[in-house]
Amino acid sequence: NAGVMQNPRHLVRRRGQEARLRCSPMKGHSHVYWYRQLPEEGLKFMVYLQKENIIDESGMPKERFSAEFPKEGPSILRIQQVVRGDSAAYFCASSPLVQGSTEAFFGQGTRLTVV
């Protein structure tokens, strides 16, 4: 049973370009979360999605950031017109959200560097 798969592991973008980060949840998991981790800081919640639905996007910047989790395929975190401050590690987590068990399992992350 493969874990949460994220790709690419490393992504370099020039300022103004678009970054697309992909996340395939664990088999049987239908809930996906995206977190951002800046150097020397904790993980910060960005968005929570179920298939075809955004449940909570309270941690997403209002501009340039969007996320989706289509019926088929991986979840995508999209950052338009990237700036240097977007450089960070972006982690995806998935959960089955079975009652009484809310463990979220994380992928290895995508490290975005904006140059």
Place this chain on the structure above:
Amino acid sequence: EDQVTQSPEALRLQEGESSSLNCSYTVSGLRGLFWYRQDPGKGPEFLFTLYSAGEEKEKERLKATLTKKESFLHITAPKPEDSATYLCAVESYNTDKLIFGTGTRLQVFP
């Protein structure tokens, strides 16, 4: 506002020297408290979930405990391979997201 504070920020131990990491939290209706281990360049690895005060869980040299205000991660006779950053997170009944602390960076020297 839900909040998690971890201490110390960094901890250096000699191999075999037991110690504890602290996680203090304030949350409106705790659904669960989670401990993760994170190695450099890797994603957080799930360790434990605690749901109610008084609960304890163990895994090898690690033992997690929970009170109404804080959780401890006890490390007994640590080994160099236990070196990592240990993250604490809480989830409340009001939301479905994890609120993380900034972690304790543990180094165990042989």
